[in-house]
Structure formats: C-alpha cells, structure tokens
Amino acid sequence: MKMKKKIIEYISENGIDSQKVSSDTGVPFGKLSDDSNSDINAQELCELCMYLGIRPEDLYRKRLVKLNDGE
Numbered sequence: 001m002k003m004k005k006k007i008i009e010y011i012s013e014n015g016i017d018s019q020k021v022s023s024d025t026g027v028p029f030g031k032l033s034d035d036s037n038s039d040i041n042a043q044e045l046c047e048l049c050m051y052l053g054i055r056p057e058d059l060y061r062k063r064l065v066k067l068n069d070g071e
Helices: 003-013 018-026 042-052 057-070
Strands: none
Touching: 003 018, 003 042, 003 057, 018 042, 042 057
16 A cells, blocks of 8 residues: 555544645645545655654554564
C-alpha cells in the first residue's frame, strides 16, 4: 500500500480534519484525497508525519505486529 493511502487512512481513523492538515502543513488538500492521482513526495511525507506526531515506520506498525503475532 502506498504511503499516501496509509496517511489518508491514519487521518480518517483518528478523526483528524484533512482540510486543517492541508492548511497547517502546506500539503495540497487534493493530495490528501483518495480521488487524486497525485502522490505525496518525501518532503510532504515528512511534513505530514511531523504534524501528526508519527514516524513513517509507524504507518506499518499494525502490519508488522500482525506478522509477528503469527510467529
């Protein structure tokens, strides 16, 4: 799954206003939408993660925990 999709899911699951995220970070609102074909770049990913208080690897933590649970 692309990082963009993971960021969008994180924002949605945590009840965060994506319009405010866009306004506060400078990341275009369209990039925070599943409807957009535009992906986020590395700088935008860093901005979003700092704003949300997460690390990029945190977006994969659920998946890694599930994989480790089966071992």
